[in-house]
Amino acid sequence: MADERKDLAGGYGEGTVGTILSAGDVAREAEAIARTVPREEILALAKGEPLLAIDALHAGYGAMEILHGIDLAVGKGQSLCLVGPNGAGKSTVLHSIFGFTKISAGRILAAGRDVTRLSPSEKLRSAGIAYILQDNSVFPDMTVEENLLMGGYLLADNGKAHEAAERIFSHYGRLAKRRRERAGVLSGGERRLLEISRALIMEPQVLLVDEPSIGLEPRMIDMVFDILRELQQEQGKTILMVEQNARRGLDFADIGYVLVAGRVALAGEGAGLLENPDVGRLFLGG
Numbered sequence: 001m002a003d004e005r006k007d008l009a010g011g012y013g014e015g016t017v018g019t020i021l022s023a024g025d026v027a028r029e030a031e032a033i034a035r036t037v038p039r040e041e042i043l044a045l046a047k048g049e050p051l052l053a054i055d056a057l058h059a060g061y062g063a064m065e066i067l068h069g070i071d072l073a074v075g076k077g078q079s080l081c082l083v084g085p086n087g088a089g090k091s092t093v094l095h096s097i098f099g100f101t102k103i104s105a106g107r108i109l110a111a112g113r114d115v116t117r118l119s120p121s122e123k124l125r126s127a128g129i130a131y132i133l134q135d136n137s138v139f140p141d142m143t144v145e146e147n148l149l150m151g152g153y154l155l156a157d158n159g160k161a162h163e164a165a166e167r168i169f170s171h172y173g174r175l176a177k178r179r180r181e182r183a184g185v186l187s188g189g190e191r192r193l194l195e196i197s198r199a200l201i202m203e204p205q206v207l208l209v210d211e212p213s214i215g216l217e218p219r220m221i222d223m224v225f226d227i228l229r230e231l232q233q234e235q236g237k238t239i240l241m242v243e244q245n246a247r248r249g250l251d252f253a254d255i256g257y258v259l260v261a262g263r264v265a266l267a268g269e270g271a272g273l274l275e276n277p278d279v280g281r282l283f284l285g286g
């Protein structure tokens with residue numbers, strides 16, 4: 001219990017300790033207020049034709065179903081953040097979109113095309129969807145440049161990966177300065193920048209970002225959110241994010257969903273959800 005409370009204050013409240021609820025309390029209370037958001041409401045939040053959409057998805061691991069009929073829609077250049085209690089299935093939504101789970105029903109659509117059964121590499125290569133792993137996926141003994149080039153492993157033409165890497169280095173001077181150093185010596189924020197940059201080598205349209213703030217100090221969290229904001233606003237990337245730090249995630253995103261027990265229980269504009277008293281009490285520390 002003590003650990004659960006510590007997590008909650010640090011993770012959801014960002015230092016704000018109002019009414020401290022245990023993770024178990026949050027899950028129970030969230031289930032009590034949960035409803036399943038109708039598909040029309042989900043579609044109304046997306047700008048224009050959804051670039052990425054999920055239609056009544058049931059998915060899980062092996063025989064265990066975790067998502068029980070999820071709908072989702074996000075337009076080109078929009079950002080969407082999933083928040084909710086531990087174990088609600090937020091990361092599983094990203095895993096399912098990228099092709100890491102067993103899908104028993106429903107569809108995933110990219111620009112209207114059914115991509116439900118594509119493998120992760122096909123999602124990246126032909127559907128323009130990239131998945132940015134949660135925390136520490138850089139190879140510490142390889143250089144920054146070698147790590148970056150790993151993002152192009154699916155490209156037949158090695159020259160294309162090098163061209164993309166040079167574009168990225170000219171954009172992110174912080175990485176360029178350290179391109180020949182071992183990635184293991186980078187700060188946490190720089191590693192996150194490298195993980196994001198590695199995904200950019202394939203020039204994806206949709207970025208699936210799992211817990212961008214995890215394990216970072218506040219200054220680095222600001223840097224990572226600034227990078228994501230620029231990718232969205234200047235480069236028109238569509239961003240679908242899972243974020244434990246609900247305040248930061250909802251403040252960032254155009255659209256927010258609260259996931260409870262494998263269902264979308266609340267949906268709205270990100271800033272609007274921040275004002276929702278239930279969201280405040282359960283996920284923002286009161």
Ligand SMILES: Nc1ncnc2c1ncn2[C@@H]1O[C@H](COP(=O)(O)OP(=O)(O)OP(=O)(O)O)[C@@H](O)[C@H]1O
Pocket residue numbers: 061066084085086087088089090091092093242244
């Ligand atoms: N690879 C896996 N194999 C089997 N079960 C898994 C796997 N990954 C997650 N699960 C289970 O799926 C459920 C949902 O997990 P998921 O990580 O999607 O939740 P979450 O909402 O992202 O939680 P958290 O905020 O704690 O990261 C949990 O019960 C978890 O144990």
